[in-house]
Amino acid sequence: MDNDYYSLTAVLADNHKLACTFSQDVPGMGHMDGSTEPDLRAGAKAELPMWLASSLCLNELTEFVVPPPFGARVKAALNASAPSVRLSSLVGQGGWWYRFGAGVAEIWDRGDDLLGTLLRAFIKRLPALQDLAAHHASSDVSVPESGPGTGEAFREGMDADERELFHIGQTSGSMVKSWYDTVWGRRR
Known part of the structure; x- marks a missing residue:
């Protein structure tokens, strides 16, 4: 960032x-x-x-x-199930939750605690983000819902930085699939 x-x-x-x-x-x-x-x-x-x-x-x-998007309620929800928290709706205006949190941590005397919360949330949400990007990179973009924090519900709740990572993962996955189909298609 x-x-x-x-x-x-x-x-x-x-x-x-x-x-x-x-x-x-x-x-x-x-x-x-x-x-x-x-x-x-x-x-x-x-x-x-x-x-x-x-x-x-x-x-x-x-x-x-401390703003409510970084308060005790959100922290407890993130600890319980980070992928099920809709980060996009916490701060509004495009959902820059991580960046806003980093800015708050920079001027807050307990900023290290907040930075730790941001990092733990990102680490817990990353596997769901990667799985969803890989799934959308395939030809079949229908994603089965298998619980909270997965599929389209997770995608709608992504922070703006997560959406950017999702797009990068989806694009690179599509490029790998295209390469794989071309290389293995010629060998058949």
């Missing part, structure tokens, strides 16, 4: 909102929380895009609580 300045995916992931509480008065920024006051007062709450929230948090102007 690149965080390149010119990366469109990085821009989209950094646009997710983070609920922040201002810890200091900020003159001339009253419009940020939707009030008519000219200044932001300490204790004011505002939903800020990740790119702005991270800068303000690192400069100790704001504080935040």
Whole structure:
């Protein structure tokens, strides 16, 4: 996952909102929380895009609580059955759950715990992603449902990065199948 300045995916992931509480008065920024006051007062709450929230948090102007997509309920669901969790619906706007989580971990004092959760979720979801991509690469794309977290239900719940990996796996699987059919077709 690149965080390149010119990366469109990085821009989209950094646009997710983070609920922040201002810890200091900020003159001339009253419009940020939707009030008519000219200044932001300490204790004011505002939903800020990740790119702005991270800068303000690192400069100790704001504080935040961990967003619900990375809270205890989601963590428990991931521990129970990671492939059955619909990551795409947790953060909205394209479902950049991993990237948003990495951004939150970067500015949170317990970020290592969150990074561990992200990594464990990815590792537990990867076999289902690989199986589904290989299945879709074959000529028969009908995938039988064999339980939660498999098949089309899993595909619909994929994070944007997982969808990209799925597409890569599907494309490479199709290329291998095409090569195999051409090579073995000539030998018959």
